[in-house]
Amino acid sequence: MSIMIEQNSGLTIVRILTDSVDALSAKEIEAAAGELRERTALDFGKVLFINSAGISALLKLVIEARKQGKKLYALNVTAHHRKVFEMVDMLRYMPLTTLEELQATTT
Amino acid sequence: MSIMIEQNSGLTIVRILTDSVDALSAKEIEAAAGELRERTALDFGKVLFINSAGISALLKLVIEARKQGKKLYALNVTAHHRKVFEMVDMLRYMPLTTLEELQATTT
Amino acid sequence: MMTEMNDIEINIPSDHVFERIVRDSAVVVARYLGFAEERTADLQLAVSEAVTNAIEHGNKGRIDVKVGVHFLLQHDRLAVRVIDQGGNAPADLTHQPAPHMEEKLAEDSPRGLGIFLIQQLVDGVELHSGEGRTEFTMWFNLKETPAEEIPPAAPGPGAHPPPGDEQSGEET
Amino acid sequence: MMTEMNDIEINIPSDHVFERIVRDSAVVVARYLGFAEERTADLQLAVSEAVTNAIEHGNKGRIDVKVGVHFLLQHDRLAVRVIDQGGNAPADLTHQPAPHMEEKLAEDSPRGLGIFLIQQLVDGVELHSGEGRTEFTMWFNLKETPAEEIPPAAPGPGAHPPPGDEQSGEET
Ligand SMILES: Nc1ncnc2c1ncn2[C@@H]1O[C@H](COP(=O)(O)OP(=O)(O)O)[C@@H](O)[C@H]1O
Ligand SMILES: Nc1ncnc2c1ncn2[C@@H]1O[C@H](COP(=O)(O)OP(=O)(O)O)[C@@H](O)[C@H]1O
Numbered sequence: 001m002s003i004m005i006e007q008n009s010g011l012t013i014v015r016i017l018t019d020s021v022d023a024l025s026a027k028e029i030e031a032a033a034g035e036l037r038e039r040t041a042l043d044f045g046k047v048l049f050i051n052s053a054g055i056s057a058l059l060k061l062v063i064e065a066r067k068q069g070k071k072l073y074a075l076n077v078t079a080h081h082r083k084v085f086e087m088v089d090m091l092r093y094m095p096l097t098t099l100e101e102l103q104a105t106t107t
Numbered sequence: 108m109s110i111m112i113e114q115n116s117g118l119t120i121v122r123i124l125t126d127s128v129d130a131l132s133a134k135e136i137e138a139a140a141g142e143l144r145e146r147t148a149l150d151f152g153k154v155l156f157i158n159s160a161g162i163s164a165l166l167k168l169v170i171e172a173r174k175q176g177k178k179l180y181a182l183n184v185t186a187h188h189r190k191v192f193e194m195v196d197m198l199r200y201m202p203l204t205t206l207e208e209l210q211a212t213t214t
Numbered sequence: 215m216m217t218e219m220n221d222i223e224i225n226i227p228s229d230h231v232f233e234r235i236v237r238d239s240a241v242v243v244a245r246y247l248g249f250a251e252e253r254t255a256d257l258q259l260a261v262s263e264a265v266t267n268a269i270e271h272g273n274k275g276r277i278d279v280k281v282g283v284h285f286l287l288q289h290d291r292l293a294v295r296v297i298d299q300g301g302n303a304p305a306d307l308t309h310q311p312a313p314h315m316e317e318k319l320a321e322d323s324p325r326g327l328g329i330f331l332i333q334q335l336v337d338g339v340e341l342h343s344g345e346g347r348t349e350f351t352m353w354f355n356l357k358e359t360p361a362e363e364i365p366p367a368a369p370g371p372g373a374h375p376p377p378g379d380e381q382s383g384e385e386t
Numbered sequence: 387m388m389t390e391m392n393d394i395e396i397n398i399p400s401d402h403v404f405e406r407i408v409r410d411s412a413v414v415v416a417r418y419l420g421f422a423e424e425r426t427a428d429l430q431l432a433v434s435e436a437v438t439n440a441i442e443h444g445n446k447g448r449i450d451v452k453v454g455v456h457f458l459l460q461h462d463r464l465a466v467r468v469i470d471q472g473g474n475a476p477a478d479l480t481h482q483p484a485p486h487m488e489e490k491l492a493e494d495s496p497r498g499l500g501i502f503l504i505q506q507l508v509d510g511v512e513l514h515s516g517e518g519r520t521e522f523t524m525w526f527n528l529k530e531t532p533a534e535e536i537p538p539a540a541p542g543p544g545a546h547p548p549p550g551d552e553q554s555g556e557e558t
Contacts, residue, residue: 022262023266049258051331089315158435158500159435167496169491186424195485224407227392
């Protein structure tokens with residue numbers, strides 16, 4: 001199992017449990033599309049590697065969130081992955097935040 | 108740096124910091140031979156891999172401890188490494204113990 | 215002077231599961247060369263992208279067809295050559311524009327970021343494709359050079375372009 | 387029926403630093419085959435020992451001489467073949483007795499545990515050595531069989547003994 005989903009009122013936390021967001025884990029990550037709440041935060045705390053196949057899976061979540069008018073955030077992103085996300089302009093659609101910040105603004 | 112040495116009265120703790128006790132880290136592990144106290148405990152808590160080149164380094168510590176009439180112990184050994192140590196009869200010379208047990212019997 | 219005595223060669227079946235072998239090997243090579251953590255991560259990602267393309271687009275996921283990867287430790291750079299049995303890579307492959315994310319988000323299955331990422335991460339790329347074989351070579355200068363100072367040099371004598379390649383090499 | 391479509395081949399220079407590439411690859415292969423954690427660790431250790439021997443005793447640490455490693459995913463077993471350019475392995479190599487630790491402790495530099503460990507960890511070994519080439523093959527049955535039930539079978543058709551090998555294969 002590559003992800004674990006925690007549902008709170010209006011906030012979904014998708015804990016990515018695999019160390020690699022890549023072609024192998026893409027399907028399981030895309031599956032989070034069915035679990036989006038008002039706001040969904042992807043927790044990258046355990047992730048050591050992300051490649052473009054993994055980014056494609058993340059983009060599918062971005063697309064689904066947009067369709068549903070919901071918001072997507074990223075938690076615990078390493079400096080390297082932040083750089084990669086910036087290269088492909090991902091942070092525009094999945095801004096970095098912290099759990100504290102999200103909880104402080106719980107609706 | 109592959110090891111960190113903590114000296115207490117009569118007890119040396121050799122923390123093995125490398126994840127692999129192998130040909131590459133052997134020299135640094137052997138260097139602990141100069142730091143043996145009455146009792147010396149090797150802490151394998153961070154060790155994920157041990158091969159025979161690494162065991163050779165550990166045997167050099169056993170030899171040195173014997174020469175000096177000192178005692179050697181192993182801490183935080185995984186089930187797999189315990190099995191390997193048993194295969195080569197290492198535990199006779201470097202018995203498993205815990206820090207609590209060692210401290211309870213501090214001389 | 216080139217030395218190739220430290221070359222590493224890996225051949226894997228065309229299945230994503232084995233891409234990880236190459237990705238992990240890149241870390242060992244980077245450690246050997248004294249790469250910093252960030253540059254190690256760059257190498258790992260670039261290698262992963264090239265191998266993924268070789269598996270998917272070159273060998274079309276046929277598990278019985280191998281992807282070859284050579285780590286060539288040259289005097290002033292690391293070259294990583296990824297070889298597949300496709301020979302169908304487009305000549306302009308190494309000129310990917312920056313992605314238009316809004317366009318990608320209009321697609322069902324947004325892809326097409328791999329080569330762009332490689333271009334951002336490596337000091338040079340070179341493509342030879344044709345006659346049932348694609349060789350995609352990336353290199354990393356060992357002394358880090360600001361991107362604008364990299365000369366548009368011809369590939370060194372260690373680069374061994376295959377006979378009969380249809381496209382000439384170039385740097386990003 | 388043998389299938390070798392999933393074979394993985396790795397060639398590394400004879401330096402201990404690159405042994406790790408093989409060791410890490412073994413983990414990927416073990417995961418692919420669904421090995422449990424303990425058996426994965428066994429595979430990793432056996433492979434590490436064989437590669438270390440090929441580097442040290444076969445190629446004598448000459449970094450410009452390669453050690454070859456083939457992971458052969460056969461229908462009922464994983465074979466790992468380690469190849470060096472020595473050809474000087476003793477015929478009785480695969481009959482190492484249990485170590486006498488007291489004797490080892492009388493030595494300055496206690497060694498000689500590698501082959502013994504391999505024998506404990508794998509389901510079979512096979513050695514071909516001569517004419518400047520040693521092939522040391524270990525295998526792991528995919529269905530775990532208690533050691534005493536393993537038949538002393540001849541190597542399967544996938545084993546490819548090289549022409550002109552001087553020693554015949556055998557199981558532990
Ligand atoms: N090794 C290759 N052989 C053939 N075509 C390739 C190869 N690598 C890349 N391509 C082509 O270049 C395109 C862009 O590749 P890339 O940027 O990695 O995106 P993606 O793989 O997600 O499509 C691919 O869709 C493919 O058509
Ligand atoms: N690939 C090889 N080529 C030549 N000799 C070998 C090879 N592998 C092992 N040997 C011989 O077998 C002996 C025992 O090997 P091993 O049990 O691994 O212990 P060690 O390598 O610590 O000496 C070695 O000392 C060496 O003489």
